[in-house]
Amino acid sequence: MKSVIDWLKKVSKKPLFLPLVSVFLVLVINLVYDAIQGNYVFEFLKFELKEGALYGRIIDILNRGSEAAILAIGMTLVVSSSAGTDISVGSVMSLAGSLCCMLLAGFGVTHVRELGELQMPIFVGVIAGIAVAGLCGLFNGFLVAKMKIQPMVATLIFFTAGRAIGLLLTNNKMVYIHLEQFKVFGGKLWIFPTPTVIAAACILVMAIILKTTSLGMYVQSVGINPKASRIAGINSVAIILLCYVICGLFSGVAGIVATSRIYSADSNNIGLNLELDAILAVALGGNSLGGGRFNLAGSIIGAYTIQAITTTMYALGVAKAQAPVYKAIIVILIVVVQSPAVKAYFAHRKAQKEGGLAVAGRS
Amino acid sequence: MSNEVILSMRGICMTFPGVKALSNVDFTLRSGEIHALMGENGAGKSTLIKCLTGVNDFEKGEIFMGPEMRPIRNHSTLEAQKNGIATVYQEVNLCPNLSVAENLFIGREPLTKFGTINHKAMLNRARELMKKLDIQVDVTQALENYSIALQQMIAIARAVDMESKVLILDEPTSSLDDNEVEKLFKMMRALRDEGIGIIFVTHFLEQVYAVCDRITVLRNGQLVGEYEISDLPRLKLVAAMMGKDFDDLQSIKSKEDEAVSEEVLIDAKGLSHVRKIKPFDLDIHKGEVIGLTGLLGSGRSELARCIYGADKAQTGTLKVKGKETKINAPIDAMRLGMGLLPDDRKAEGIVEDLSVRENIMLAMQSLAGVVKRIPMEKQMEITKKFIDLLDIKTPSTETLVKQLSGGNQQKVIIARWLATNPDFLILDEPTRGIDVGTKTEIQKLVVDLARQGKSVIFISSEIEEMLRTCNRLAVLRDGEKVGELTEDLSQESVMKVIAGGERS
Numbered sequence: 001m002k003s004v005i006d007w008l009k010k011v012s013k014k015p016l017f018l019p020l021v022s023v024f025l026v027l028v029i030n031l032v033y034d035a036i037q038g039n040y041v042f043e044f045l046k047f048e049l050k051e052g053a054l055y056g057r058i059i060d061i062l063n064r065g066s067e068a069a070i071l072a073i074g075m076t077l078v079v080s081s082s083a084g085t086d087i088s089v090g091s092v093m094s095l096a097g098s099l100c101c102m103l104l105a106g107f108g109v110t111h112v113r114e115l116g117e118l119q120m121p122i123f124v125g126v127i128a129g130i131a132v133a134g135l136c137g138l139f140n141g142f143l144v145a146k147m148k149i150q151p152m153v154a155t156l157i158f159f160t161a162g163r164a165i166g167l168l169l170t171n172n173k174m175v176y177i178h179l180e181q182f183k184v185f186g187g188k189l190w191i192f193p194t195p196t197v198i199a200a201a202c203i204l205v206m207a208i209i210l211k212t213t214s215l216g217m218y219v220q221s222v223g224i225n226p227k228a229s230r231i232a233g234i235n236s237v238a239i240i241l242l243c244y245v246i247c248g249l250f251s252g253v254a255g256i257v258a259t260s261r262i263y264s265a266d267s268n269n270i271g272l273n274l275e276l277d278a279i280l281a282v283a284l285g286g287n288s289l290g291g292g293r294f295n296l297a298g299s300i301i302g303a304y305t306i307q308a309i310t311t312t313m314y315a316l317g318v319a320k321a322q323a324p325v326y327k328a329i330i331v332i333l334i335v336v337v338q339s340p341a342v343k344a345y346f347a348h349r350k351a352q353k354e355g356g357l358a359v360a361g362r363s
Numbered sequence: 364m365s366n367e368v369i370l371s372m373r374g375i376c377m378t379f380p381g382v383k384a385l386s387n388v389d390f391t392l393r394s395g396e397i398h399a400l401m402g403e404n405g406a407g408k409s410t411l412i413k414c415l416t417g418v419n420d421f422e423k424g425e426i427f428m429g430p431e432m433r434p435i436r437n438h439s440t441l442e443a444q445k446n447g448i449a450t451v452y453q454e455v456n457l458c459p460n461l462s463v464a465e466n467l468f469i470g471r472e473p474l475t476k477f478g479t480i481n482h483k484a485m486l487n488r489a490r491e492l493m494k495k496l497d498i499q500v501d502v503t504q505a506l507e508n509y510s511i512a513l514q515q516m517i518a519i520a521r522a523v524d525m526e527s528k529v530l531i532l533d534e535p536t537s538s539l540d541d542n543e544v545e546k547l548f549k550m551m552r553a554l555r556d557e558g559i560g561i562i563f564v565t566h567f568l569e570q571v572y573a574v575c576d577r578i579t580v581l582r583n584g585q586l587v588g589e590y591e592i593s594d595l596p597r598l599k600l601v602a603a604m605m606g607k608d609f610d611d612l613q614s615i616k617s618k619e620d621e622a623v624s625e626e627v628l629i630d631a632k633g634l635s636h637v638r639k640i641k642p643f644d645l646d647i648h649k650g651e652v653i654g655l656t657g658l659l660g661s662g663r664s665e666l667a668r669c670i671y672g673a674d675k676a677q678t679g680t681l682k683v684k685g686k687e688t689k690i691n692a693p694i695d696a697m698r699l700g701m702g703l704l705p706d707d708r709k710a711e712g713i714v715e716d717l718s719v720r721e722n723i724m725l726a727m728q729s730l731a732g733v734v735k736r737i738p739m740e741k742q743m744e745i746t747k748k749f750i751d752l753l754d755i756k757t758p759s760t761e762t763l764v765k766q767l768s769g770g771n772q773q774k775v776i777i778a779r780w781l782a783t784n785p786d787f788l789i790l791d792e793p794t795r796g797i798d799v800g801t802k803t804e805i806q807k808l809v810v811d812l813a814r815q816g817k818s819v820i821f822i823s824s825e826i827e828e829m830l831r832t833c834n835r836l837a838v839l840r841d842g843e844k845v846g847e848l849t850e851d852l853s854q855e856s857v858m859k860v861i862a863g864g865e866r867s
Contacts, residue, residue, distance in 0.1 A: 214728045214736040217721055224716045231673060231703055231711050232779065233694035233729035292716045348420065 019285050019301040022334045026308045030057070033316055044315075053188045057315060059196075065307030066195035067093070067254040067271070070202050071278035072299040074137075074247030076287060080223045081243040082144050083291030084151025085279045089251040091162025092136045093271030096252040097259030098166030100129030101175040104182070112177045122181055129259075130252035136162065137248015138241070145240035159275070166267035175265040186261030195257045202253060203300060210296065219243060223291035277306050280331065286338055305334070367430050369394045369560050370448075370529050375414055375424035384410045385421070385584045392529060392560040397551055399571045400564045402581035403604055403798035405756065405768040408564050411581065412531055416443040416450050429528070449522030453534040453796075455514040457521075459507035464489035466506050467521050496520050496550060512543035516550055523554060530554065531562045536570055537796055540658045540824075548574045566796060568597055580604055605800055623834055624649040628787055628818045631670055633679030640665040642679060643844040645837060647787070652809055652819045654833035656826060657861055662842040663822050664706050667789045670820075671703045672696045683787075697730055699787075702780035706791040706822070708769070712776045715765035719757050720746040722764045723778045730783060749778035754804070770797035777805070788812065789820040794828060806832050826857050 011017055030044035040046065047056025071089050078086045104125040105112045112118060136158050143154035180187075189197050210216040221229045222236040229236050251271075258270045283289055284305055285298025309330050313323040336342060370392040377385040385407045392398050402408050413419040415426065417437030428435050428446055437443040440450065457466045464486050465472075473484040489502040498516050500509055506517065515535055522530055532551070536544045551561055551574055563575060571578065571592075578595055580587040580603045587603050595603070626649040635642040640662045647653055655663040668674045670681065672690035681688055683699045690696050693703065705711035714722055723746050728737055746760045753774040757767055764775055773793060780788055790809065794802040809819050809832050823829050829836060836848045838860040846860045 212736060213734050214731075215733055217717070217725070217728065218733055221714045221717060221721070221725060225711075225714045227711045228705075228714050229725075231693050231705055232714075232725045233692075233697045234725075235692070235694065 015286055015295050016298055016301065018334075018338045019298045019305070021337075022284065022305050023301060023308065025334075026305060026312055026330075030312055030315070033312075049191060052191060054191050054193070057311060059193065061304060061307045061311045062196045062199075063193035064311065065304045066193075066199040067258050067274060068277045068281055068306060069199045069300050069303040070250050070254040070257070071274060072281040072285075072303040073202055073206050073296065074243075074250035075278040075282050076285070076294050076296055076299040077219055077243040078151070078247045079279075079282050079287060079289055080291055080294035081219045081240045082151050083223060083289075084144065085275075085282075085289065086137075086140060086155045086244065086247050087152055087275045087279075088136065088140060088155040088158035088162060089247065089254075089278055090271035090273060090275040091159050091166075092133045092248060092251040093255030093258055093274065094265075094267050094269075095136065095158075095162040095166045095169075096129035096133040096255035097270050098169045098175070098265040098267050099132050100125045100256060100259060101177055101265035102169045103128055104177055105175050107169075108171050110173050110175055112175075112179060115179060115181070118179075122179075126185075126256050129256055130249055133252025133255060134245055134249040137245040137251070140248065141241035141244030144244060145237040163267050166265070170265050170267060177263050179263070183260055183263045185257055186259075186263070195261070198253065198257055202250060203296075206296060215242075216294075220293055224293070277303065281306060284331075284334055284338075306331075367394045368392070368432075369429055370415075371427045371432065372411070372415065373425045373427070375411065375421050375426075377410055377414055377419060377421040383584055385414070388424075388581065388584070388586045390579055390586075391589065392562060393577075394528070394560050395555055395558045396576040397555050397561045397563055397574055399575040399578045400562055400581070401571065401578055401600065401604055402587075403770075403800055405583075405770075406581040406604070406798075407584040408581055409533070410584075412450070412533060412562070412564065416440050416448060416531065444525060444527070447526065447528040448531065449525060449527035449529070450531040450533060451515060451518045451522060451535060453537050455511065455518050457506055457514065457518055459514075460505055462503050463493075463500055463506055463509070463517055464502040466517060467492065467502070467524065471525070492520055492524055496523070496553070498550075510543065512539045512547065515539075516547065519550065519554075523559070527559070529560050529562065531564070533564045534566070534796060535563075536565060536567060540660075544570065566798065568600065568799070571600070572597070601799055604798070623651045624816070627682075628684060629670065630682040630685075631679065632681075634669050634676040634681060635678045636665060636669050636674045637677055639674060639842065640669055641843045645670075645844070647818050647820070649786075649818055650813050650816045651835065652813045652821055652833045654829040654836040655820060655822045655839060656829055656836050656857060657839035661839040661861075662844075663839045664791050665842070666837075666839065666844065667703065667791055667820050667822060668705075670696075671701055671789055673703060673705070694729065697726065697783065697785075700785050701787045701789070702726065702783060702785040703789045704773075704776050704780060704791060704793055706795065708773060708776065708796075713764050713772050716763060718761045719750070719755070719764050719767070719775055720760040722775050723749055723782055726779045727782045745782055746778075749782060752781075753778055753808075770801040773797055773805075774801070777808070785817065787818045787820075789822075791822045792824065793821075794823060794825070802828070826854055830854065830857070 027044065031042070034040065034043040044057050047054050047059050075086060075089065078084070103120060104118055104122065106119045140155050140158065143149045144151050185194055185198065187194055218234055218239050221234060222239045226236045255271060259265055279289070281302035282299045284302030285295055285300070287294050287298060309327050310323065313326055318326055368391055372388070372390040375385050375388045388407065388411060390411065400408050400411070410419060414421040415437070417439045420438070426435050427433060435446050437446060437448070443450070458469065461469065467489050468485050472480045473488065475481045486502060493500060493502060496516070498513065498520060500513060500517070506514055509517070519530065535547060539547065551563070555561060563571070565571060575592055577589065577591055578600065579589045580600070582604060627646050628649050629645070629647040631643065631645045633642040633644065643666060645666070655666060657663045665674065669676045672693050672695055675691060681690065688699060714725065720742055724737060724742050727745070731737055743760060749755065750757065750760070755774045755778065756771050764772055767775065777793065793805050806828060809821055812819055821829060821832055830852050833852070834849070836852060836857060837844055838846045838848065838857070840861065848856060848860065
């Protein structure tokens with residue numbers, strides 16, 4: 001028993017402890033629900049192969065949470081380096097999707113049904129979409145890093161303008177690409193949902209970059225103390241700029257995935273409110289929105305936690321209109337549990353307990 | 364002087380994770396005395412103060428207040444204030460953009476009968492208070508218009524007006540010049556004569572002897588003793604703090620160190636930065652320690668920063684090793700083999716949420732570039748080497764640097780630069796706010812570096828310290844380099860040039 005407590009004490013100090021506990025809680029809610037409903041208790045964890053693709057609630061969460069997870073990667077860097085958030089990511093997603101579809105279909109064309117109707121190879125359109133998102137990131141980064149404009153104000157520009165530019169590009173219409181070759185990014189790859197594979201690839205790329213370069217240390221150093229970083233030879237302008245570009249590029253990737261899911265450029269709805277999920281994911285992951293130290297794994301777990309909550313809601317039969325209320329309640333609980341005040345309270349109790357023990361031991 | 368005890372702390376114990384910060388410490392303060400709390404970094408001074416003011420929650424022990432020995436236990440600084448204990452820190456905790464009067468009465472503004480702030484009464488009371496304490500300020504002006512010294516006095520005035528019985532001054536003199544210190548002392552003496560008990564925390568030995576009545580010495584979280592000032596001469600105090608006899612006042616420089624190579628490393632001509640430093644010429648030889656001296660704000664930091672590119676030079680030319688160079692940003696200077704330890708450790712030195720290892724590696728890594736990450740084994744090797752070499756007291760290499768004491772943080776930054784193996788190191792106030800033992804270690808290190816053929820710019824407010832380490836002194840006054848001293852370095856000769864009059 002004692003060893004279990006010791007183990008718990010040790011584990012609870014790890015930075016990922018609380019994000020993981022949140023995920024665990026959501027799982028437990030699912031288990032309890034299934035038990036009450038008289039379903040197979042582990043219904044939630046069950047997945048099966050149907051028509052050559054994986055199905056199941058957990059697969060669904062991993063699939064649907066892909067965009068938020070991809071956005072969370074870039075958002076983590078932006079938050080860490082500039083102590084601010086990029087609120088334009090959702091709009092930039094839609095802009096990337098719109099540009100991609102417009103280039104593929106040609107300006108003014110609303111439907112593409114044959115490969116021959118494409119104006120250019122699909123991968124060129126996709127890369128152009130991601131590139132324009134990167135440019136948006138560069139613009140945001142320039143305003144924040146060089147012009148010293150507050151991140152939220154700087155990114156507000158594309159937050160409002162991104163969708164409008166998208167509508168301009170698509171001539172105010174929905175542009176459909178009815179091609180399997182395009183649908184694949186939001187469809188399935190072998191038996192896996194492609195968005196999940198893309199998200200995994202993005203995470204892997206970022207993890208490798210953080211592991212093999214000193215970008216992580218630079219970003220954190222700039223986020224914690226830009227003046228000291230400069231004296232130590234770090235170009236904080238370049239680092240912050242880079243973070244916004246990376247964030248933009250990932251928004252582009254997420255935008256292509258979201259566009260491919262509905263095989264159409266829907267400027268008004270793609271990535272709608274996703275910037276908030278991405279920011280929340282970073283916070284749920286135990287990262288301070290005040291910048292500084294970051295934990296990428298935490299942000300990604302945070303992104304999937306949000307999706308898990310949403311999926312659970314629907315599984316529980318909560319009406320779509322009411323779901324945000326319950327979602328808010330769960331988010332409040334998770335955030336409060338991770339808050340400094342609660343942490344301080346537990347640390348205080350622990351200190352008192354240990355102090356008491358020490359005194360008792362001496363007498 | 365009355366000898367009534369107004370504050371008594373008994374058997375205070377406090378543990379931080381892994382460290383016994385205080386064990387069974389007693390402290391007694393009498394009314395109408397200035398009581399110095401002395402000890403090296405990590406001795407437990409700040410912890411004891413924080414236990415008293417409710418910032419830290421101690422585990423064991425009791426605190427009694429007033430002649431009636433009322434037991435108290437503070438849980439916040441607000442509660443401490445209500446109990447008559449006020450603290451003034453080195454960094455003034457007031458609002459710079461509010462007026463002096465507003466700052467004096469913030470949170471306890473005199474009200475009119477309608478419940479709004481009675482500005483007239485507030486101004487009048489503020490003027491009265493300033494007059495009583497002989498502080499010459501316009502109470503309607505914003506606080507930021509006044510020097511740190513005046514801001515500190517205003518903070519003290521606020522504390523005094525709140526009928527505090529105990530006033531804690533935590534390193535109040537660190538950023539003041541001699542004149543300002545003298546003014547502060549005058550005020551402290553006046554308050555003492557009114558019966559207030561003052562706890563004075565400082566690193567400056569001279570100041571203790573100038574103003575204090577009694578000294579309590581801590582070492583490693585334990586009480587060494589309480590002494591009357593007359594019973595404890597300087598050397599004994601140092602010995603009590605260090606726990607051993609100490610060569611504080613001996614020279615660490617030998618005669619051979621005076622000889623300097625002919626090779627010129629840095630040759631600055633007419634460098635300047637608008638409003639900060641007027642055009643100056645300076646040449647620095649290989650293996651030379653050159654001191655920059657002058658009053659606070661005389662431009663001594665600015666001169667060094669101008670060479671390093673921390674504030675980019677706007678005019679003039681700079682030759683490094685005979686080659687003309689242009690420095691746009693610190694990284695350019697670093698590539699030429701320079702390093703700068705800035706005077707404001709917290710604002711420009713440490714990256715507080717990074718670990719000791721990351722802080723040490725920072726400069727080396729930025730020289731290597733973002734792509735070429737220094738392998739972890741190498742990082743650990745270098746970090747461990749410097750932890751041993753500089754005797755940095757840290758639980759591990761991965762401890763966040765903010766958890767270390769001030770002196771150890773300073774050593775971490777020195778390690779950061781030594782790791783880059785620089786030819787030319789600028790040390791701006793490297794010994795400020797750190798204990799006597801570490802001070803001497805750093806001074807010895809500087810002389811050692813020079814022996815290895817490295818050049819050093821050494822900046823310090825303590826002339827004595829400069830005399831012990833430097834081959835040559837450049838003197839600054841009002842943003843201008845006014846002279847150089849090579850021979851006959853003595854306290855008087857330096858003072859004379861600083862004070863002005865003749866050029867030398």
